[in-house]
Amino acid sequence: MFSFFQKKIFLKDYLDGFIDIHNHVLPGIDDGASDPEASILLLRAYERLGIKKIIATPHVMNDYYANTSESIKKAHALLMEKLYSIECLHVEIKFAAEYMMDQTFLELVEQRDLLCLKENMVLVEMSYFQAPINLNEILFKLQTQQYKPILAHPERYAFLHSKSLNKYSDLKDRGCLFQLNALSLVGHYGKNMQDTAFRLLEAEMVDFLGTDTHQLRHLEKLSVTKLSKKQLELVLPVVQRTKEVFHFDSKTP
Template structure:
């Protein structure tokens, strides 16, 4: 028997004027796009998906990508100049960062040397191996400094998968951002299962693509979602646009 809850729709058909708040398309400063040409290739396919407004979030990781507002803004300006040169005028690009909650992050908070996504929202991540031992202290410190933490892809932290109640606890002190590819099995069935559970439970506030390269773009084109989760996804897409559109 046919059921709307068993039918599936392509995620791409729902994005429309979606504002992507998590991507790595700024050239040459992390593990995303390497050159402005790479950035433009990604942007061209983003446009096909209906995405022309992006908040770029290169990694800030002290030991690997020691970015700061100056390096990030410089990369943004280089990309914008390249787009002007190529007569690519359809994109609205803003700059922020995805901040690793490592040993140096507390110093950035103290100095307020942070580029928010918009207003006082700050995108943060943690290691996929284990959480920081002072995770809650870091999140509270960020909040006490006047920022709102947005935890990138909580579904990808496999060390929490057997203690799902932790997500309820963390959700009380930060916002959750879903990676679009997580609901497709791209990162594995375990992550997909947790992502769908968190989506169904209403834990997510925002959606991002976390695009680094063309494999991610190709994956995004293939993402399908069953009708069971459609309203939950609509809610976080709408909330992302309302909160972060320029």
């Protein structure tokens, strides 16, 4: 339990050089940035936080955002064209996707048509209300196709919450890596999600950190986010691991 009287430290002071592997900054293709101008506002906010490398991950969700590899590439190209005309903005952007684990996703896995964060690492999500009924089949298919699933925001799936972390352990045993949302650390999604986030950190189950930025207010909240020294000690190894694993430069394809 963290003391109320512990000194609070700004998280942003430790994000310089961080690589955000989960965000929705590409224009006009999901519930993130609505157009290139909105994307630019987000990128300026990233730069103010010291985050200058981003892997954009628009939703691929058949019933809502039926994006394809091609539509995501086009949105990235549109944003890059806009960036070329802005000399004072220095943010590098690659693209991948955040895939809802549904039947369409299974078909993409079989076709090996996935946009990965790096090599064979693919960002996936589930409904917040229940796991897909064929979750075991999906995870097995990912493994047989040599993909490594990174489960986005595991702390946000209330159906996984319990007094123990057994349900999370089961997912880890089946090959899932975990990507925590930074905003969960300050209770942005509710106290249960915040408590679960720190329980997962304490159990050393969290592999990577992302912002899951959709709107400018998300980055603005991160800019004023404070953690205790104890909390920061749990988060910093994950920040460093994310930077090391997903490092890229402008020459990286």
